[in-house]
Amino acid sequence: MRAILERLVAFDTVSSKPNMALMRYVKEVLESAGIAPLLIPDADGTKANLFASIGPVGAGVMLSGHTDVVPVEGQAWTYPPFALTKAEGRLYGRGTADMKGFVACAVAAMLAASKRPLKVPLHLALSYDEEIGCMGVRSLIDMLEAAPQRPRMCIVGEPTGMQVATGHKGKVALRATCVGREGHSALAPMALNALHLAADFVGAVRGLQADVVATGLRDGDYDVPYTTLHVGKLNGGVQVNIVPNLAVLDFEIRSLAGDDPETLIARLRWAAEEIVAPLRAAFPEAEIRVERLWDYPGLGTSSDAGVVTFVKGLTGANGTIKVAFGTEGGLFDTRLGIPTVICGPGSMAQGHKPDEYVSVEQLGRCEAMLAALIDRLEAGF
Incomplete structure (x- = not known):
């Protein structure tokens, strides 16, 4: 596992870059054990998903992980981000926690399983572009959707401290395009400032958030127990003496399963119309256009589901948690009907930061869980 992780971290698979070299490495490792992986490339052949199975034909258990990582630019790293460094019981490097640590454990588990007479198959699903909206995995899901059999259950190995997580919020990414009228800043009242429209729309987003906090659904299993709205990006204007005619802001909604x-979104579109409607007599072009960019569904596996009981038995866990971050698990559950939990080594508190790490202890616990899984698959579940 350690040798595999060292190789995985060395591949710079930031989402904006190809991951094909990493996938070919994993493919070669699996082929060396007699496993025949399938690569599912993207349109230009620079990125790919990977799916592999070991054991008899059948439903089985699927281990799921993504191979892309977030950028390191602008972060003050003490250790080299694309080289594995061990220090004080920790393994440092970009993606060690999120989530190449689990991927290395899963690949090593496939190698171990290839030497065992499994009665129930073990599947491995590796994806790309998870960090930019769970985009890459969708072609792998299309493949599984058309397959004669789908996995019986799925373990997504995002970092949970090896606790069994049953849920996360869904996410919708949106864009509001604000159209005004340009003009000289000396005559600003005769123009329509698109940035001012955007500021008014931001106020509407914040007002809706306040209403959700006051009157919306709550789920105490989450650190933030309600649906959240967040504006993450605002662009507009050329220079200070020009009233801008265009401003674009990107925002998101992370929703509880019941919301x-x-x-x-409909309430925000109504609020956008309320902002611009009084302005159209003087500025017919006035507009705030709200559009969806991408989304992924939440995950809400019942705490008494078979997959939960099964994985708790592998880890020795007594309870379950829900996680704040999104995963591909909601797509496996919603699109394919595969009961899914999230359970992997490390903590997301270390993810996306400089000097990202996973502890040796956490990787050991993950290896133990997967060894117990292989025992169960050999015994017939």
Whole structure:
């Protein structure tokens, strides 16, 4: 596992870059054990998903992980981000926690399983572009959707401290395009400032968030127990003496399972119309256009589901948690009907930061869970 992780970390698979070299490495490692992986390339052949199975034909258990990582630019790293460094019981490097540590454990588990007479198959699903909206895995899901059999259950190895997580919020990424009218800043009242429209729309987003906090659904299993709205990016203007005619802001909704994001989006579109409607007599072009960019569903596996009981038995866990971050698990559950939990080594508190790390102890616990899984698959579940 350690040797595999060292190789995985050395591949710079930031989402904006190819991951094909990493996938070919994993493919070669699996082929050396007699496993025949399938690569599912993207349109230009620079990125790919990977799917592999060991054991008899059948439903089985799927281990799921993504191979892309977030950028390191602008971060003050003490250790080299794309080289594995061990120090004080920790393994440092970009992606060690999120989530190449689990991927290395899963690949090593496939190698170990290839030497065992499994009665139930073990599947491995590796994806790309998870960090930019769970985009790459969708072609792998299309493949599984058309397959004669789908995995019986799935373990997504995002970092949970090896606790069994049953849920996360869904996410919708949106864009509001604000159209005004340009003009000289000396005559600013005769123009329509698109940035001012954007500021008013930000106020509407914040007002809706306050209403959700006051009156919306709550789920105490989350650190933030309600649906959240967040503006993450605002662009507009050329220079200070020009009233800008265009401003674009990107925002998101992270929703609880019981909240309908479409209802919230409709309320924001209504608020946008309220902002611009009084202005159209003087500025017919005035507009705030709200559009969806991408989304992924939440995960809400019942705490008494078979997959939860099964994975708790592998880890020795007594309870379950829910996680603040999104995963591909909601897509496996919603699109394919595969019961899914999240359980992997490390903590997301170390993810996306300089000097990202996973502890040797956490990797050991993950290896123990996967060894117990292989024993169960050999015994017939």
